[in-house]
Amino acid sequence: MIIMKKETLTILVCPACRRQLTAKPEIETDSELLSGNLYCGNCGIYYPIENGIANMLPPELRDVI
Numbered sequence: 001m002i003i004m005k006k007e008t009l010t011i012l013v014c015p016a017c018r019r020q021l022t023a024k025p026e027i028e029t030d031s032e033l034l035s036g037n038l039y040c041g042n043c044g045i046y047y048p049i050e051n052g053i054a055n056m057l058p059p060e061l062r063d064v065i
């Protein structure tokens with residue numbers, strides 16, 4: 001789990017393919033993304049951000065606790 005400071009965006013990469021992610025913010029402050037998605041155009045995968053925390057698990061692992 002990753003706290004989504006905007007400065008963190010520049011170093012975040014897709015865990016599957018290591019390419020840079022595109023932020024699709026829904027709720028944001030000056031310094032943090034609180035809600036939205038990170039999108040990998042290469043994989044076509046969205047990584048959700050909820051309550052300022054990014055869930056970087058690949059989709060097939062998200063339902064596994």
Ligand SMILES: [Zn+2]
Pocket residue numbers: 014015016017018019040041042043044
């Ligand atoms: Zn990817």
